[in-house]
Amino acid sequence: MLPPRALSWFTPMPPQRNGIADYSAKLLQAIAPLHASHVYCHDLAIGLPAGVELRDPAQAFRHLGASSPILHQIGNNGGHVFALEALRAYGGVVSLHDLSLLYLYELASPRLEEILGRMTGPTGKMGQAYARHWRENRIKTAANYVLFDLIGEILALARRVIVHSHYARNKIAAIYGSEASSKIDVIPHFAPVLSIAGEEAARAAIGYEYAVPLVLTSGFATKAKRFDWLVEALDELARRGTDFRWIHAGEERASEFDLSGAIAGRPSLAGRCQITGYVSEEALDSYIAAADVVVNLRFPSVGESSGTLARAFAAGRCCIVNDTAAYAELPRDAVVHLPVFGTVPALANALEGLLTHPDLRAIFGARARLLAQTDLAMDQVARSYLATVANAYPPGRTMPATAARTPPAAMRHRLSGQASSDTDVIRLGQEVGLKRGDFELELSFAGLDNFAELARSTPALLREALPAHVTLDSIRFLAGSNGTGIGLSIRGKSHTLERMA
Amino acid sequence: MTAHRSADSPLPADQPAALGDALVRHLGAAPLIDLTFPYCRYLGCDATPVRVAAVIEAGAPSSRFFAGFRQRGGHDPIPGLDRSRIEAELYRLLGEVGGFPVLALESGETASALAGIAAEWPAALLFPERQGDPDLPGFSTVSLMREDGSAVYRLALPGAFRAALPDEPKRIAAAPDAPIVFDALRFLHDGDYKAEGDASYSWLWTGPSSHFRLVAPRAPDRNARSAEICIIRVESPWILDQIRVQIDGRPVPHRFEHWSENSGKIVVELPPADDYTVIGIIVPAMDKDGYSGRPIGLCLDKLLLLPA
Numbered sequence: 001m002l003p004p005r006a007l008s009w010f011t012p013m014p015p016q017r018n019g020i021a022d023y024s025a026k027l028l029q030a031i032a033p034l035h036a037s038h039v040y041c042h043d044l045a046i047g048l049p050a051g052v053e054l055r056d057p058a059q060a061f062r063h064l065g066a067s068s069p070i071l072h073q074i075g076n077n078g079g080h081v082f083a084l085e086a087l088r089a090y091g092g093v094v095s096l097h098d099l100s101l102l103y104l105y106e107l108a109s110p111r112l113e114e115i116l117g118r119m120t121g122p123t124g125k126m127g128q129a130y131a132r133h134w135r136e137n138r139i140k141t142a143a144n145y146v147l148f149d150l151i152g153e154i155l156a157l158a159r160r161v162i163v164h165s166h167y168a169r170n171k172i173a174a175i176y177g178s179e180a181s182s183k184i185d186v187i188p189h190f191a192p193v194l195s196i197a198g199e200e201a202a203r204a205a206i207g208y209e210y211a212v213p214l215v216l217t218s219g220f221a222t223k224a225k226r227f228d229w230l231v232e233a234l235d236e237l238a239r240r241g242t243d244f245r246w247i248h249a250g251e252e253r254a255s256e257f258d259l260s261g262a263i264a265g266r267p268s269l270a271g272r273c274q275i276t277g278y279v280s281e282e283a284l285d286s287y288i289a290a291a292d293v294v295v296n297l298r299f300p301s302v303g304e305s306s307g308t309l310a311r312a313f314a315a316g317r318c319c320i321v322n323d324t325a326a327y328a329e330l331p332r333d334a335v336v337h338l339p340v341f342g343t344v345p346a347l348a349n350a351l352e353g354l355l356t357h358p359d360l361r362a363i364f365g366a367r368a369r370l371l372a373q374t375d376l377a378m379d380q381v382a383r384s385y386l387a388t389v390a391n392a393y394p395p396g397r398t399m400p401a402t403a404a405r406t407p408p409a410a411m412r413h414r415l416s417g418q419a420s421s422d423t424d425v426i427r428l429g430q431e432v433g434l435k436r437g438d439f440e441l442e443l444s445f446a447g448l449d450n451f452a453e454l455a456r457s458t459p460a461l462l463r464e465a466l467p468a469h470v471t472l473d474s475i476r477f478l479a480g481s482n483g484t485g486i487g488l489s490i491r492g493k494s495h496t497l498e499r500m501a
Numbered sequence: 502m503t504a505h506r507s508a509d510s511p512l513p514a515d516q517p518a519a520l521g522d523a524l525v526r527h528l529g530a531a532p533l534i535d536l537t538f539p540y541c542r543y544l545g546c547d548a549t550p551v552r553v554a555a556v557i558e559a560g561a562p563s564s565r566f567f568a569g570f571r572q573r574g575g576h577d578p579i580p581g582l583d584r585s586r587i588e589a590e591l592y593r594l595l596g597e598v599g600g601f602p603v604l605a606l607e608s609g610e611t612a613s614a615l616a617g618i619a620a621e622w623p624a625a626l627l628f629p630e631r632q633g634d635p636d637l638p639g640f641s642t643v644s645l646m647r648e649d650g651s652a653v654y655r656l657a658l659p660g661a662f663r664a665a666l667p668d669e670p671k672r673i674a675a676a677p678d679a680p681i682v683f684d685a686l687r688f689l690h691d692g693d694y695k696a697e698g699d700a701s702y703s704w705l706w707t708g709p710s711s712h713f714r715l716v717a718p719r720a721p722d723r724n725a726r727s728a729e730i731c732i733i734r735v736e737s738p739w740i741l742d743q744i745r746v747q748i749d750g751r752p753v754p755h756r757f758e759h760w761s762e763n764s765g766k767i768v769v770e771l772p773p774a775d776d777y778t779v780i781g782i783i784v785p786a787m788d789k790d791g792y793s794g795r796p797i798g799l800c801l802d803k804l805l806l807l808p809a
Contacts, residue, residue: 042712044745044785056712056781059750061562089562 006036007389008064010057010083010092011073013045014281019219019307020075020097022281026192028052030382038063042082057082064090069393071385074154076101081108087157093392094158095187095385099168099303100149117436117469117495119148131468146302155180159392162385164189164305165326171303185388189305190381191314191372194285202289210245213355216291216317218249218284218308221275223256226297226322226343231262231269233347238268242352248275249287284308289315292361293354297347299340301325309335310376316369318354318361320347334367412491416442419488420450422458422465429465433494441490442478451486462490469495524603527643527656527665528625532602534594536611538579539567539777541689541718543605543627552598553689554580556587556611570716574686574696574705588618595622603627603656609634612657616640623659630655641666681718681725683804689716694795704733707798708787717771717778717806725806728780730767734800736788738763744799747781748772771806780804 011024025047031037032049039045040057048054055063064070070092072083084104087094098104102115109115116131127148133139155161155176161184163169173181196202208214215234221227227248234246252259252275263273279287288294294312298304301324309327312319313334321327323337330337336354338346354361374380413435417428425443432439445451454461466472471493478487524531535543538555553572557564564581572579582590595602595618604619606612606628612619613635619626620639628634630644630653641663645654658665685696685703691714696705707713717728735741746755746769753772759765771778787796 044711044743044783053752054745055752056714056747056750058566058712058714059779059781061566062749062776063751 005065005068006038007031007386008055008060008068008070008092009037009039009041009073010060010070010086011039011041012079012083013039013041013043013048013054015046016043016079017278018075018077018079020073021079023097023189023307024073026378027190027382027385030190030378031385034382035386040082040086057086060086060090067393069093069389071095071389072158073097074101074104076104078104078107080104084108084154087154091157091159093160093162093389094154095162096151096154096168097164097304099151099163099171100145101154102145102148102150105150111471111495113469113471113493113495115150116467118150118152119144120467120469120496121152128467135468136463146300149175152176155183158183160185160388162187162388163303165303165329167326167329168303185384185391187381187384187388188376189307189310190378191310191376192378194289194311194314195282196285196289199289202286205286206247206283206290208245208290212243212245213292214290215244215246215351215355216249216287216294217246217296218279218287218294220251220253221248221257221259222253224298224300224302225257226299227257227259227262229297229343229347230295231259231266232344233351234272235266235268236344236348237351237355238266238272240348240352242355244272244351244355246273247287247291248273249279249284250276251278285311285315288312288317291317292358293317293351294319295347295351296321296327297338297343298322298327299324299343301327310372313368313372313376316365316372318364319368320350320354331367331371334364334371336364411437413437413439413494414442415439416444419443419445419454422454422461425454425461426465429462429470430467432492433467433470433496436494436496438493439491443488443490445486445488447485466492467494467496471495524627524656527667528601528603531625532598532600533605533627534598534602535605536582537605537607538689539563539570539716539779540607541716541777542607544683544687544689544718551602552577552580552594554582554594556584556607557581559583559585569691570689570714571691571695572689574688574703575690575692576686576695579689587615591615591618592622595624601625609655612655613637616657619657620659623662625659625662626657627654628657629653643667680729680808681806683718683806685802688801688804689718690714694797702802704800704802706790706795706800707782707784709796711784711787711798713782713784713798715780715782715804717780717804719774719778725771726809727768727770727807729803729805729807730769730780730782730801731803731805732766732799733764733802735763736790736797737786740785740788740798741765743785745783747783749774749776749779750781 012018012021014021014025028037029049032052038053038055039048040055040060042057045054070090072087072092072094074080074083074094074096076098105115105118112135116135119131120127130144163184163186166186169181169184169186172184196205259275263269288311294317296306296309296319299322303325305326309319320336320338321330322340324340336350338350415428415432417424419425428441432441474491476489478489532551533543535541535553536556537543538553541553555567570579571577580594601624603625604615606626609628609631612626612628616637637657639660640657641660642655642657643666645656647653685705688696688705692707694706694708696703698704741757744767746753746767753769755767755769757765757767784798787798790797
């Protein structure tokens with residue numbers, strides 16, 4: 001049972017244009033009647049349920065005690081930086097909406113080395129190599145966002161972590177081990193109650209006056225949503241003579257995929273397609289309820305869940321997804337799964353069959369609605385959340401003080417050694433990188449000649465010796481202890497993770 | 502209204518003292534350094550401090566929060582004196598202010614801790630008088646008392662300045678029943694923009710953050726029960742109807758009294774707090790300044806703290 005103290009939420013809220021803000025707002029509507037809640041966020045938080053206070057996250061320290069139950073909603077965008085900072089300050093339960101948080105950390109970290117330190121944790125030498133490329137050559141590719149998830153800190157700090165699929169939990173277990181996965185609970189993305197009922201009303205609401213089936217996609221038109229596949233399949237469908245219209249209810253993201261350009265390049269699609277731009281939650285509900293088929297492709301998937309899909313289930317719509325990651329967990333009789341290889345012909349065939357057979361769409365739609373009303377029902381999800389929070393705050397257990405988790409005022413870590421060869425220096429440099437915090441490394445050289453020879457043979461010796469997550473503050477010469485040698489005092493800071501120490 | 506959580510409140514909020522008057526009589530125009538930020542117990546006194554500073558615990562959440570605040574309408578930082586090395590940091594502050602200053606402090610304990618510095622500099626010490634206050638060897642002290650005889654503050658001077666003090670406790674007048682007015686150049690706030698204008702009239706635009714936080718000094722000689730924040734202009738009038746107000750990070754009801762379509766004042770009741778008070782104003786949207794192009798919210802010119 002949850003402690004009687006109010007549940008404090010750190011989450012973005014509407015009107016911020018953030019899918020997780022919408023998610024939180026709906027979840028809060030369901031949880032607030034069950035348990036007192038406060039919301040800490042910078043947004044105006046329009047439409048909070050009665051009794052829910054909107055509080056200033058910057059002054060949360062004035063109101064949160066050691067046993068205050070806390071829930072953070074964390075996703076991979078700038079709207080969640082303050083929630084990450086609050087997790088660091090107060091601990092709590094995290095609802096993790098993305099399995100890769102590299103972009104969030106880029107926005108939240110004042111120094112690149114903080115990020116590089118986290119990259120080199122679970123991935124070892126590969127992380128070190130990528131970190132070095134990033135820092136020294138400014139090479140950062142899309143691969144970084146797949147290879148380095150940067151969720152280790154959240155797994156370490158959170159009392160419990162909520163993810164939305166078994167795929168997510170299994171992936172975390174595979175990377176971070178059983179201890180991390182033992183604090184994970186799987187709570188599926190809820191299916192919300194839509195603001196509009198009935199296909200006819202929905203079509204009227206969006207001004208859809210066509211007698212042909214409607215294919216719908218939504219959200220930001222990102223590259224991973226594989227609009228390239230959809231455009232090609234719809235082109236094929238049109239050339240086969242199947243009639244349809246396609247609406248994309250969302251914004252383009254031309255930096256990732258030129259959706260307008262792709263459509264314009266297919267003459268068969270002329271006059272059949274519409275891109276709406278940003279739509280409100282209510283409008284999105286109408287578009288979904290008006291659709292005959294909702295297409296929600298994703299490849300590669302990083303384990304995310306789709307709010308649009310959950311809405312489509314609630315509306316009893318027939319949906320098409322890729323058979324990958326979390327989407328593969330959806331019941332086979334409720335959603336049409338397509339392979340991630342050879343998707344285009346499969347998609348064209350599936351669409352042709354579904355668009356020309358309303359009874360088939362109805363079967364999938366009915367199963368989807370049943371899923372929404374049972375496993376994904378809002379009330380069920382709300383109670384699962386409260387159960388997770390209750391487990392995280394068992395009666396009588398006091399949260400460790402924030403200060404206990406915060407490293408004490410840093411003592412400078414001191415290391416010294418003889419630098420007879422470049423391997424000596426590299427060994428000592430790597431050792432420096434293992435311990436987080438300020439350091440002083442003293443290198444002793446046998447003499448000036450020895451120092452000069454090392455500088456000649458390996459001009460960038462220090463750069464090679466010190467890991468990418470180490471920053472240098474100062475380097476100065478020292479007199480050798482035997483009167484003839486020479487020394488270097490190197491001061492700096494290692495930004496590595498604590499657990500590597 | 503709910504009372505806010507009590508932290509270690511350094512001073513009772515309702516002890517009146519015409520402090521500035523008493524200080525001026527005894528010490529002349531001595532510069533006052535108020536070391537009680539964020540309580541700012543002395544900021545509403547007749548003697549305006551020349552500098553506000555905080556004694557902080559490094560790493561404490563409150564230190565991080567207040568690090569974004571500035572004094573003099575945003576023009577000057579608020580020095581945070583790390584309690585663990587306060588001597589060195591206080592010397593630096595004294596050096597900046599110069600002269601024979603009065604250090605206005607939280608308590609007799611703090612006065613005792615800083616007595617060595619005050620004797621050496623030299624500087625006077627001012628603190629609320631309480632039973633059991635530690636002695637200050639080498640200092641001469643006098644109590645500043647209300648007309649009714651209740652002690653309020655103790656003023657301590659290094660022995661060499663003994664002649665500046667009267668022999669008897671000094672009786673001072675009760676507090677006048679009048680609002681304390683802070684113009685924009687006296688704001689302590691965390692907004693990005695600085696007060697504009699001069700000593701005779703000043704104003705300050707909020708922005709670019711939608712959150713504007715303003716310290717409401719808890720003056721020792723006036724017990725404020727409500728606050729008024731004067732908004733002399735917004736570019737978009739609808740913003741005025743969507744302002745939200747927080748006290749200490751929690752929402753509070755407020756009243757908005759329009760002066761015109763795009764001006765007026767926020768009136769908000771101050772909870773009976775013994776903690777410090779931060780007024781937060783959340784602005785729904787920013788406008789673009791026609792001259793500079795910067796995003797602007799509300800143009801404020803005064804904070805009024807009104808007695809009960």
